[in-house]
Amino acid sequence: MTAPAPAMAPPATPMALDGIRIVDASRVLAAPIATQTLGDLGADVIKIERPGTGDDIRRWGPPFLKDSDGNDTTESAYYLGTNRNKRSITLDFTQPEGREILFKLLENADVFVENYKVGDLARHGLAYDQIRERFPRLIYASVTGFGQTGPYAPRPGYDLLAQAMGGIMSVTGDPSGQPTKVGVAIADMMTGMYTTSAILAALRHRDATGRGQQIDAALLDTQVAWLMNQAMNYLVGGVVPGRLGNAHPNVAPYEVFASADGFVIVGCGADRQFHAFLQVAGRPELAEDPRFVDNSARLANIDALRQVMGEIVATRTTDAWVSDLEAVKVPCGPVNTIDRVFADPQVQARGMATSIPGHALNPEGVPAVAYPLKLSETPATYRRPPPILGQHTDEVLTGELGLDAEAVAKLREAKVI
Secondary structure, eight states: OOOOOOOOOOOSOOTTTOOEEEEEEEOOOOOHHHHHHHHTTTTTEEEEEOOOOOOOGGGGOSEEEEEEHHHEEEEHHHHHHHHHEEEEEEETTTSHHHHHHHHHHTTOSSEEEEEOOOEEEEEGGGSHHHHHSSTTTTTEEEEEESSSSSSOOOOOOOOHHHHHHGGGGSSSSSSTTOOOOOOSOOHHHHHHHHHHHHHHHHHHHHHSSSSOOEEEEHHHHHHTTTTTTHHHHHHHOOOOOOTTTOOSSSOOSEEEESSSSEEEEOOOSSSHHHHHHHHHTTOOGGGTTTTTHHHHHHHHHHHHHHHHHHHHHTTTTTHHHHHHHHTTTEEEEOOOOHHHHHHHHHHHHTTEEEEOOOOOSSSTOOEEESSSSSSSSSSSOSSSSSOTTTTHHHHHHHTTSOOOHHHHHHHHHHHHH
């Protein structure tokens, strides 16, 4: 595999979120994805962690980051994937002194992000309704499993639970097997993405009106929202969709087929594409077969179509099919393992693997998956590697909040920081 390109230096032009400060009291995955994305776009993100333990996912390994000598550190790959472009301070805001420090941070913050269970922060005077008058311009983003309202609001929420209750598992997996979760924590990730866009919308509203607001983000709501065409098929057609394996509920053929040496995707969203596939396959007569004459017929005869397609595709290698079908503009591609993803010339050309130098435990660099969108004027930058626990506590408290060294020492002795 080609080594990742080093992270680029920040551009001379301002970043999109220059001057935006985010106080991030979140952990694990959904909300940290949102704050990392905002950090990539230029926001100053201060991550608040529990003294002594920090974010739970720091310990979710192996694998762990290696130090310069090749030994495991305490920083998990899971944590590294969601916490770049942040500064870490340790702070126990359940103590009065810690709460006052949090308030000082919020005085100069644009956004506060938290993902505590409903009611947890209210016990410490930190719920949105309790602080909104003191910080009228603050955008307060709350990320939970089930939202701030409804009968399930008090419940803890997890990605797997959201995938199950939100319906995606019912349409994922082999029809003859179990319901299957998506191979990454997609409910968490999509909630992070939706939260990011909501924060950006709220910032625009705040800049226009001077008023902040609360964002109520829930894993279950997000999971329901991105059922997309499957949800609409049910709402419009009244039929409950089921598991189709790799097949598409509305288009055929559109799935994975075994080639002579692996697997290949063939997707024909138009009759023209299916006819082009048949020409390449040497079976043009099948275009006149009543079972396959158009998309509706192919869907109605999906088992027969799958058998015929399987026999055809098995006669050539994956690379041969990709070459032959790309030439006639039929969507196709290999089913890559993760190593092949990062070895793919297109992925490399797009710079999707990068490295962030300067980590406290490995100055040579931390590998990272790049922010995927390319902004022509304000591109994402990777200014800070994921911080070790409390790495920036003294920097923030003394350099930005004005506390002296003696005061910081007393806070540390009292385990407030």
